[in-house]
Amino acid sequence: MKLFNLKLPEQQVSFQQAVKQGLGKNQGLFFPEQLKAFDDIDALLSQPLAVRSATILQRLIGDEIPAERLQKMVTRAFNFPAPLAEVKDSIHCLELFHGPTLAFKDFGARFMAQCLAEFAKDEPITILTATSGDTGAAVAHAFYGIDNINVVILYPKGKISSLQEKLFTTLGGNIHTVAVEGDFDQCQSLVKQSFDDDETREGVHLNSANSINISRLMAQVCYYFEAVAQLDKREDIVVSVPSGNFGNLTAGMIAKVLGLPIAHFIAATNVNDTVPRYLKTGDWAPNPTVATMSNAMDVSQPNNWPRVEALFEYGYLDKSILNSVAVDEQYTQLAMRELLSEGYVSEPHAAVAYKALKRQLEPGQQGIFLGTAHPAKFRDTVENVLGQPISLPQELAECAGKESLSESLAPDFAALKAHLFEVAKA
């Protein structure tokens, strides 16, 4: 299957090229040339997660990766469950936080790692990425121990929680973590300088593994099928997605295009509400980003939005299947307490989606909201809001006791460049 650049449709690439390049020319996003629905959804839904997911990804990727190979990659990537938990009558949470770093980003990062491992067989790759928390952990764990791939992760020294830091700086091996003596913007700027420098980019075969990579999006399509597969009745389903960069929502909408019976989507945001305002007024008017409890959704210029628009523009979906709801901090807290009163402990991102769902769900409909992170990942906030202690799952408790292996570095490109070549040589 070919993919094309949404900004420059004449740029067409293979799946392998799209995964390796990340972004197309003029910063355009890649998008599949054609999306074709499955004929027999019930048969697909009756398969186990890994088998069904390989079928879905084969449909999205085409014959570039042989079926048997792809099945192996998917089995390795999706080695944890995505259970649908009943919260109350007609409302379920799809729990996407049972992977190694306890957030849904594990799905995308792990499948991307399998793809790059496949494509790196002939030529070693250096993954360079900057993180303010979650993405770094998902990327580090996904690529840990993969041959021919070195990972360098930059993060602002002293500016992320100690638990977050321990989750990705204690692995060692092919995972190299660098505490930059600066802020997150300086980390991002160092990454950008590295990609802009031909000698570095070509010398160490840089790849960014960032969230707009098409392989990550495709992987996320699979768990929407897993959600519906666990429902007894496959009608009148409304899915609420806690949204920041809108990759998760895009994946859900692609699942619908492939024939999954979801009637309606709600894009739930926090007060960073560029999209809900846009859908109401037709005006794209991002405000300065505001810090909230659901900090992975503190995005005012969502980078996957052009893909959502493409699904409408190319006639795959009607605009009426989507609406968007913003939930403020106060209602996020209320939602967390409301969920607790139902016996369900949740965290701010999922709570935003739950609240938006509650506002929109009509009698007779079945609601699903996505649980994008484990409550323990946002322990301080959750304990504050709920007024009760949260226990750490084993994965977090184990790495909290380990030593960080990070090196410190000045926010200086020459120093980073030297470090990258050193890592690539080893």
Ligand SMILES: *Cc1c(COP(=O)(O)O)cnc(C)c1O
């Ligand atoms: C990344 C993230 C989101 C937002 O997902 P997008 O695909 O960027 O919309 C929501 N919740 C959590 C916990 C996240 O880490």
